[in-house]
Amino acid sequence: MASAAAPLVSLEGVTRRFVTRSGTDVTALQEVSLAIERDQFVTVVGPSGCGKTTLLKLVGGIMPPTLGTVRLNGEVLARPSRKVGMVFQRPVLLPWRSVFENVLFPLEMLGWRTAPRKDEARRLIELVGLGGFENALPSELSGGMQQRVSICRALIYEPELLLMDEPFGALDAMTREDLSFELLRIWNEKRKTVMFVTHSITEAVLLADRVIVMTARPGRVVMDVPITLPRPRTPDTEFTAEFKDFAKTIKSAVYAEARGC
Numbered sequence: 001m002a003s004a005a006a007p008l009v010s011l012e013g014v015t016r017r018f019v020t021r022s023g024t025d026v027t028a029l030q031e032v033s034l035a036i037e038r039d040q041f042v043t044v045v046g047p048s049g050c051g052k053t054t055l056l057k058l059v060g061g062i063m064p065p066t067l068g069t070v071r072l073n074g075e076v077l078a079r080p081s082r083k084v085g086m087v088f089q090r091p092v093l094l095p096w097r098s099v100f101e102n103v104l105f106p107l108e109m110l111g112w113r114t115a116p117r118k119d120e121a122r123r124l125i126e127l128v129g130l131g132g133f134e135n136a137l138p139s140e141l142s143g144g145m146q147q148r149v150s151i152c153r154a155l156i157y158e159p160e161l162l163l164m165d166e167p168f169g170a171l172d173a174m175t176r177e178d179l180s181f182e183l184l185r186i187w188n189e190k191r192k193t194v195m196f197v198t199h200s201i202t203e204a205v206l207l208a209d210r211v212i213v214m215t216a217r218p219g220r221v222v223m224d225v226p227i228t229l230p231r232p233r234t235p236d237t238e239f240t241a242e243f244k245d246f247a248k249t250i251k252s253a254v255y256a257e258a259r260g261c
């Protein structure tokens, strides 16, 4: 049963196994239990292959767990939910469609009328700093601009939860930092719940209310750190002693895991 008191996302004893093409069993996640409250910005870090993408796919309802349950708003997830938006490492835009048409595309896929959402599409495009590029094609945009379009596309149907899998991983350091602060601004305005996977500990601490550190495969939650740094965060936040303490704690945990795998 859905309940207002239930956390937005909850995982109980979630294990996910895969059988590879050569027939080997791989346990990607093992007995993960986790609750995420509404409006939290949660970042997930851990060694490569520890099951971060798998975790997002389970929460997105793209695949079922082998054992355990994943709930959204207290209801067991059986399929992808319209309450969830996803942004991946690569933007995956339709090359023949303009920025504006790409942003509206998810609504067409859902069979919704796009007319009532056109103003919102323009507003989102403005919000991510792409005003004036509505009619440009993806090939006319930089990687960072394309990723901004995919953020608009994930937000256009007002999902309650935004899942982001290393969304800035393919970008240069400066664009990455710019987009991080832009995302914080959007989050502050829209107040979505966000689960954000990253390999960057700086990014993880800078963005989050809470950082979840996963172990090497099979992935489990080894550390769950509330980040109590004041908001709004700024480019100077990472030079504060408090920030450095958080980063150090998380880095030691991630590196201990990476060496153990």
Ligand SMILES: Nc1ncnc2c1ncn2[C@@H]1O[C@H](COP(=O)(O)OP(=O)(O)OP(=O)(O)O)[C@@H](O)[C@H]1O
Residues within 6 Å of the ligand: 018, 019, 020, 026, 027, 028, 047, 048, 049, 050, 051, 052, 053, 054, 055, 217
């Ligand atoms: N469809 C699949 N079939 C078989 N094995 C899979 C499949 N998807 C993931 N795995 C395995 O599950 C484990 C976890 O993969 P996952 O992609 O979740 O890791 P990750 O933490 O996102 O890694 P990275 O940081 O490199 O992106 C890996 O060992 C991977 O090989």
Ligand SMILES: [Mg+2]
Residues within 6 Å of the ligand: 052, 053, 054, 165
């Ligand atoms: Mg991954």
